[in-house]
Amino acid sequence: MLELADIHAAYGRVNTLFGVSLTAKPGEITCLLGRNGAGKTTVMRAIMGLLPVSAGTITLDGAPLHGLPPERIAKQRVGYIPQGRRLFAELSVAENIDIGLMTCGEGRDTRDWVLSIFPRLRERLSQRAETLSGGEQQMLATARALCLRPRVLLLDEPTEGLQPSMIDQIRQVVLRMKSEGVAVVLVEQRMEAILSLADLAVFIESGRTIETLRGDALRANPETLTRHLGV
Amino acid sequence: MGRGLVLHLCTIALLAAAFFVLPAYHSGNLARIMVLAIYAMGYNLAFGYTGLLSLGHALFFAAGMYGLSLAMTHLAIPALPALGLALVAAGVVAGITGALALRTRGVAFMIVTLMFAQAGYLTALYFSEWTRGEEGFVIPQAMRNIAGIDLSGETGRYFAALFLFAVVLLLIGALVRAPFGRTLIAIRENEARATMLGYDVQRLKWIALVVSGMISGLAGAAYALLFGYAGASFAAVPYSIFPLLYVLLGGAGTTLGPLIGAVFMFYLIDLSSGLTDAYMLVAGVVLVALTLFLPQGILGTLRKRGLPWLP
Numbered sequence: 009m010l011e012l013a014d015i016h017a018a019y020g021r022v023n024t025l026f027g028v029s030l031t032a033k034p035g036e037i038t039c040l041l042g043r044n045g046a047g048k049t050t051v052m053r054a055i056m057g058l059l060p061v062s063a064g065t066i067t068l069d070g071a072p073l074h075g076l077p078p079e080r081i082a083k084q085r086v087g088y089i090p091q092g093r094r095l096f097a098e099l100s101v102a103e104n105i106d107i108g109l110m111t112c113g114e115g116r117d118t119r120d121w122v123l124s125i126f127p128r129l130r131e132r133l134s135q136r137a138e139t140l141s142g143g144e145q146q147m148l149a150t151a152r153a154l155c156l157r158p159r160v161l162l163l164d165e166p167t168e169g170l171q172p173s174m175i176d177q178i179r180q181v182v183l184r185m186k187s188e189g190v191a192v193v194l195v196e197q198r199m200e201a202i203l204s205l206a207d208l209a210v211f212i213e214s215g216r217t218i219e220t221l222r223g224d225a226l227r228a229n230p231e232t233l234t235r236h237l238g239v
Numbered sequence: 240m241g242r243g244l245v246l247h248l249c250t251i252a253l254l255a256a257a258f259f260v261l262p263a264y265h266s267g268n269l270a271r272i273m274v275l276a277i278y279a280m281g282y283n284l285a286f287g288y289t290g291l292l293s294l295g296h297a298l299f300f301a302a303g304m305y306g307l308s309l310a311m312t313h314l315a316i317p318a319l320p321a322l323g324l325a326l327v328a329a330g331v332v333a334g335i336t337g338a339l340a341l342r343t344r345g346v347a348f349m350i351v352t353l354m355f356a357q358a359g360y361l362t363a364l365y366f367s368e369w370t371r372g373e374e375g376f377v378i379p380q381a382m383r384n385i386a387g388i389d390l391s392g393e394t395g396r397y398f399a400a401l402f403l404f405a406v407v408l409l410l411i412g413a414l415v416r417a418p419f420g421r422t423l424i425a426i427r428e429n430e431a432r433a434t435m436l437g438y439d440v441q442r443l444k445w446i447a448l449v450v451s452g453m454i455s456g457l458a459g460a461a462y463a464l465l466f467g468y469a470g471a472s473f474a475a476v477p478y479s480i481f482p483l484l485y486v487l488l489g490g491a492g493t494t495l496g497p498l499i500g501a502v503f504m505f506y507l508i509d510l511s512s513g514l515t516d517a518y519m520l521v522a523g524v525v526l527v528a529l530t531l532f533l534p535q536g537i538l539g540t541l542r543k544r545g546l547p548w549l550p
Contacts, residue, residue, distance in 0.1 A: 056435060058431075078434045078435060079434050079437050079438055079439050079440070080437075082434070082435055082436055082437035083437045088435050090432075090435070094429050094431070094432045095428075095429070095432075096424065096425045096428040096429060096432070096433075097428055098424060098428055098492075099421060099424055099425065099428070103421050106418070106421065107421060107422060107425045107433070107436060108436055110418055110422070111436055111437030111438055112437060136547070152436065153436075155436075156436070156437065
């Protein structure tokens with residue numbers, strides 16, 4: 009279980025998080041919600057150690073993550089798919105996947121598992137990553153993070169700019185990770201996705217957690233989304 | 240056997256055959272070019288594959304050159320162990336430089352590596368009692384042999400250069416195909432993502448710089464051994480710029496780009512200097528044109544436009 013307890017963080021001298029708390033349980037999807045600039049991506053970066061946490065704690069199954077360098081956090085099997093995909097453009101699809109597999113010593117089984125989730129990538133293994141379509145690139149970015157066999161999966165607006173068929177595929181992957189016991193933290197803007205996927209909704213505003221709702225409560229009062237997100 | 244390996248073996252065979260076909264002047268040039276290409280291959284590992292734009296590789300070239308030549312002339316150590324010492328010297332210098340310079344990145348990294356190289360150059364001048372500064376010194380011809388092979392003669396020199404070139408080419412070819420090389424490319428493409436996947440990027444960049452420095456040092460040592468001369472001018476700024484030019488011209492991140500770039504640059508200067516005293520101006524104009532029209536270098540462009548398998 010990933011737990012953030014009242015974390016504070018800053019970019020240099022500029023404070024950006026002023027008390028964010030959330031819990032992401034295995035087999036649940038925790039949606040991190042807020043308006044643009046609320047600090048959602050900053051929370052993701054703080055979890056990954058890309059931003060120093062000045063106060064509060066981040067723990068994974070009770071062990072502290074805060075203060076660890078990003079590569080050690082990744083090795084705790086925390087997968088992060090940031091906005092913008094960011095593939096290794098010059099490498100092939102197979103090499104992108106292999107790069108993901110190597111750090112945690114994963115092998116053929118994990119490779120087959122990942123390719124069973126994204127069969128389209130299997131058809132494009134020798135193709136250079138930069139020549140994939142936008143949707144395929146998102147698949148590859150997701151596949152690469154799954155190569156860690158993550159205990160926690162952080163997805164920052166994974167469906168942004170994708171066509172509907174691709175959005176559905178990414179949604180299916182998120183649900184599969186949930187069913188396989190992964191703790192998923194999802195930053196999402198689309199209301200229908202939030203309402204259908206969230207087991208827990210954490211609203212943040214100006215770098216603070218302002219409300220936490222169970223998914224059922226959110227679905228019973230969808231106007232909460234409108235109120236907090238201004239949509 | 241992959242197409243890349245076949246191409247490498249064909250290149251080596253072509254270079255071997257060239258010795259028997261080319262006039263002595265050009266085979267002499269080619270021996271020098273192969274040594275410079277080794278230097279550029281070392282540089283390419285840092286710049287072309289890992290994305291480390293160093294302006295200080297002359298330091299590693301000179302560390303290898305002085306490592307060998309000082310050991311041979313002042314300590315009377317034979318050529319082969321002196322070559323080993325040169326590799327160690329270049330590796331140690333690259334290790335220390337990397338540990339400090341890799342705390343920076345981008346422009347700061349360029350400047351720090353340039354400063355390190357300048358410090359090395361000034362050190363060579365300062366200890367002129369041993370190095371004889373800019374004037375340099377000659378390695379006695381009688382010492383320039385390994386296992387009875389005279390490396391000062393035309394044939395011995397050419398095939399020794401070819402042997403070292405072939406070893407480094409095949410080594411680099413294997414290295415960049417291996418997981419380590421693929422990881423270096425991943426770092427070059429997106430350092431942050433490589434970190435997010437659990438790679439200790441700093442450590443890998445340091446290893447890449449040390450290996451790069453050792454190959455550059457090997458080139459420096461080979462230059463001194465085969466051409467019998469060591470001097471501080473090899474530690475000066477131009478010798479940090481040359482491998483960058485070779486790699487940019489031939490194609491950064493391609494295994495044969497450094498050789499193509501070195502051949503091109505060597506003969507561009509050689510031919511233009513025969514035509515005019517303003518040969519550096521001619522070379523400059525041609526380089527600017529090439530950079531504008533082939534920004535990925537000769538092999539980089541070929542790889543982009545129809546030969547994606549080029550290693």
